[in-house]
Amino acid sequence: MQHSVSIRDLSLNFGSVKVLETLNLDIEQGEFIVLLGPSGCGKSTLLNCIAGLLDVSAGQIFIGGKNVTWMEPKDRGIGMVFQSYALYPQMTVERNLSFGLRVSGMKKDEIERRVARAAEILQIEPLLGRKPANLSGGQRQRVAIGRALVRDVDVFLFDEPLSNLDAKLRSDLRVEIKRLHQRLKNTMIYVTHDQIEALTLADRIAIMKNGVIQQLADPHTIYNKPVNLYVAGFIGSPSMNFIEGTLDGSSFTAEDGTVIPVATYDFADKAKATGKAVLGVRPEHILLGDDAAKMPYSLEVEIEIVEPMGSDTLAWTTIAGRPVTFRAASDVHLEAGQKLVVGFDPARGSFFSSETTNRL
Amino acid sequence: MSQTAIMAGAAPETGTGTAVEPRGPRPKPFFTPRKIIIYSVLILFSFYFLFPLYVMIATSFKTMPEIRFGNIFALPQQINFDAWVRAWTSVCTGLTCEGLSPGFWNSVKITIPSTIVSIFIAAVNGYALVNWRFKGSEIFFAILIFGSFIPYQVFLYPLVMITRELRIFGTLQAVILVHTIFGMPILTLLFRNYFASLPQELFKAARVDGAGFWRIFFEIMLPMSLPIFVVALILQVTGIWNDFLFGVVFAGTQNYPMTVQLNNIVNSAQGSPEYNVNMAATVLTGLVPLIIYFVSGKLFVRGVAAGAVKG
Numbered sequence: 001m002q003h004s005v006s007i008r009d010l011s012l013n014f015g016s017v018k019v020l021e022t023l024n025l026d027i028e029q030g031e032f033i034v035l036l037g038p039s040g041c042g043k044s045t046l047l048n049c050i051a052g053l054l055d056v057s058a059g060q061i062f063i064g065g066k067n068v069t070w071m072e073p074k075d076r077g078i079g080m081v082f083q084s085y086a087l088y089p090q091m092t093v094e095r096n097l098s099f100g101l102r103v104s105g106m107k108k109d110e111i112e113r114r115v116a117r118a119a120e121i122l123q124i125e126p127l128l129g130r131k132p133a134n135l136s137g138g139q140r141q142r143v144a145i146g147r148a149l150v151r152d153v154d155v156f157l158f159d160e161p162l163s164n165l166d167a168k169l170r171s172d173l174r175v176e177i178k179r180l181h182q183r184l185k186n187t188m189i190y191v192t193h194d195q196i197e198a199l200t201l202a203d204r205i206a207i208m209k210n211g212v213i214q215q216l217a218d219p220h221t222i223y224n225k226p227v228n229l230y231v232a233g234f235i236g237s238p239s240m241n242f243i244e245g246t247l248d249g250s251s252f253t254a255e256d257g258t259v260i261p262v263a264t265y266d267f268a269d270k271a272k273a274t275g276k277a278v279l280g281v282r283p284e285h286i287l288l289g290d291d292a293a294k295m296p297y298s299l300e301v302e303i304e305i306v307e308p309m310g311s312d313t314l315a316w317t318t319i320a321g322r323p324v325t326f327r328a329a330s331d332v333h334l335e336a337g338q339k340l341v342v343g344f345d346p347a348r349g350s351f352f353s354s355e356t357t358n359r360l
Numbered sequence: 361m362s363q364t365a366i367m368a369g370a371a372p373e374t375g376t377g378t379a380v381e382p383r384g385p386r387p388k389p390f391f392t393p394r395k396i397i398i399y400s401v402l403i404l405f406s407f408y409f410l411f412p413l414y415v416m417i418a419t420s421f422k423t424m425p426e427i428r429f430g431n432i433f434a435l436p437q438q439i440n441f442d443a444w445v446r447a448w449t450s451v452c453t454g455l456t457c458e459g460l461s462p463g464f465w466n467s468v469k470i471t472i473p474s475t476i477v478s479i480f481i482a483a484v485n486g487y488a489l490v491n492w493r494f495k496g497s498e499i500f501f502a503i504l505i506f507g508s509f510i511p512y513q514v515f516l517y518p519l520v521m522i523t524r525e526l527r528i529f530g531t532l533q534a535v536i537l538v539h540t541i542f543g544m545p546i547l548t549l550l551f552r553n554y555f556a557s558l559p560q561e562l563f564k565a566a567r568v569d570g571a572g573f574w575r576i577f578f579e580i581m582l583p584m585s586l587p588i589f590v591v592a593l594i595l596q597v598t599g600i601w602n603d604f605l606f607g608v609v610f611a612g613t614q615n616y617p618m619t620v621q622l623n624n625i626v627n628s629a630q631g632s633p634e635y636n637v638n639m640a641a642t643v644l645t646g647l648v649p650l651i652i653y654f655v656s657g658k659l660f661v662r663g664v665a666a667g668a669v670k671g
Contacts, residue, residue: 053564074570086561090583099579100569147565159561 002065004029004187005050005155010059012045012211019045020211022059030185034198037208038234043191046208047157050189052076064154074104076155079148083160085140087132087147094128097146118149121180138169145180158190162197174200195235199223207231225350229357232280232350238314240280240350241324247277247351247360254279254320260297264347267360276354283314285348286326288340298343306334317342420444420639427635443636447644451637452628453621454613460641463621466532467601467648470617474536475596478543479589485544486551487577491563501552508545516609523610530612538606543599547592554588555581590656598649618645 005027012020019042027033035043048054050061052073060069068076087096097118101111119125122142132140141161148156161177162170178201181188192198198205199219206216207230215227226232232240245254249270252260260279267273292298305316313328319342326342328334351360419427420443421436449459456462488494489501519538523529528537558581566576607617616624622645626638 048564051564051568053567072570073568078568080565080568082561082565084559084561086559086565088562088566088580099566099571103570103575147569151569 002029003027003062004031004064005189006060006062007046007050008060008062010046010049010061011057012042012049012054013057018211020049023211023213025206025213025216027187027189030187032181032188032190032201032203034202034205035189035191035208036193036195036198036205036234038193041208042211043193043208044159045211047080047159047189047191050076050155051078051080051157074100077153078155078157079151079153080157081141081144081148081159081161083163085132085144085164087140087143089132091131092128093124093130093132093135093143093146096132096143097128097150100147100151114150114152118146121149121183122146137165138173141165141173142176145177149184154187156186156188158188158192160192161190163192163194170194170197177201195237199235207234224348225359226280227359229278229280229352232352236282238283238325238327240282241286241319241322241326243279243281243320243322243324244354245277245279245320247273247275249274252277252279252346252351254322256321258299258320260320260346262346262351264296264345265349265351266347267351269360272353273351273360277360278352278354278357279346279349280352281324281344281346281349283325284327286324286342286344288326288328288332288342292341292343295343295345297346298341300339300341303334303336303338303340306336416639416643420636420643422636424634424636443634444640444644446634447625447637447641451625451634451641452630453616454624460618460621460625460644463616463618464644466611466615467617467619469532470535470539470607470611470615471597471600471648473532474539474543474600475593477536478540478547478596479592481540482544482547482592483551483582483585483589484577485548486553486555487581488573489548489552490555491560491576492573501548504545504548506545508549512542512605516605520609529610530615532611532615534610534612535606535615535617538610539596539600539603542606543596546595550588550592550595551585554585558584594652594656597652601648 003026005025007023007025010020010023011018023046025033035046037043045054049056050063052068052071056069060067062068063076063078073080087093088099091099094115097115098111101114115128116125119128122145124139124142124146127135127139127143132143135143141164144161158177162173165173174197177190181201190197190201199222202219204216204218205222207214207222209230215222215231217225222231223235226235229242233242243254243260245252245258245260247262250261250263252262254260262273287295299319301317301319303315303317307314307316308330310330312330313332313334314325315328315334316323316325318324334340352358353360415432418434418436419432421439421441423440423442426437447459448461450457451459453460453463485504489497520529523534523537526534528534562580563576566580571579601617602619603617604619604623608620608623611617611620622641625641
């Protein structure tokens, strides 16, 4: 099957600084890919390379089977949406949408047809006569998406499109982007530093660090089976609990001497599962009460801090000498100083080698 | 808790010692020591700068006998436009005696093309330096800026030779060329910095939309650049209109700008000096930059305010 977008051995240097290093990425037709990472990890740079706004230092980029490495942005069959909307301030919404089409010398009735269709999809018909200064943030971003839409392209590029919006608008527009993808079935490449956006929108997430893709997988795998400590710590809020210790095949001994059985854990290579390691457990995988007693590992702890979040409650305690958080349903009454039994199944956690930080 | 509340309630009385409890906007008395000092200094300085202007205008409306009387600060006994008419139409400016009007039109002929050409080239330069970085663009910019640190006089003789070789020495084209060249460093800096302050993503969006170098310049960048164009306009019109050196060297006698003719009037060694005519001629020469300032100053403020609304 032909890939919608293929990146082969892509490198980009700014002087002596290596921003991207021999990066490979294949994106399927109609796939929603999210590039996720902290600022400065090269995710926006990668997007700009795909768009043709930056010249690559080495490697190739294919879009729709065509080698576009040396092509101008307009010839690549892409549409792009920017964080700051980048609407032309002196033009009306209608002129903003049609600018690219007018530049390409398209016939007037075809331009009108496409603008009308985009406006209908995004429900911005009443705004067509307005200037960007008279639009709200959400409306502006909708127009910016519309500008990509009218170009009738195969690949949509989003560069942190929701980062300038407030929390409520962000979640509204997030759903709209998902709906748009389901309706149009275009390939979409979406850059963000917001893991909620990544987990909710993506078919597959590429987690990046220092110009290198750490893990490329569907959200479920990324969340439950992170390939290394970095991915494990980056994804999830509140973040994963880490306990350092030593593995010896059948059990895990934490630094303070606590022994945790690991018989249920599915090691990639059991022979290598020895030596210094880190156990990662997500807060929601630590259970309490009757459920805790059934777990392969359980103990009594004292709650130190309680953070009610509305939908659930987050509690802080200490396990094996490490601060650990766990989640409880909001109807369970918890308070600081309370003692209770918690437990978890190491099989739902993750072991990482202390040496390589990779998953065991 | 209750204790602090009582304390807070009691504070106004104990704090100020008056019965009036602070509420609403804080009173702003007009006569405070601070304001008196600020205003008296400002008035003193404006007096200092405006007084010569007053003497100039008052003298230009006087007759020569009235001036010889010696009361330089007195108001004219009656408004008399003779000196103004003479300055404009018939006073001798060197060899000819046609007044300042030919000089005025010469200045117009020099200023308008020089301003337009220099601003246009500088705007394109600044735009290219920010958005279309090429190899060595930083060095190019550094060299350009370096030019603004060298005194004009150093270039004078080489430029005379260059214009002579180009066979335009002593013509309007020569002055226009020289003004364009010397306007370049500061104007390019101005435009470069302004374009650098515009969001880069706008430029990227226009490129994705398929617009090229000139299209982005004319349709995206220029409409957003009114404030900086007004600044450049003020700078160039005032600078070129007030120029004396390039005018006297490169323009040739028949194209002398107003400033050169004014100099010829005021420094004339023949006959007794006509102070009223000199004053009128001086005010006439300075009128254009003044009008530019008053007209575009307002435009400038409006331009800045409009530019503040980001798209």
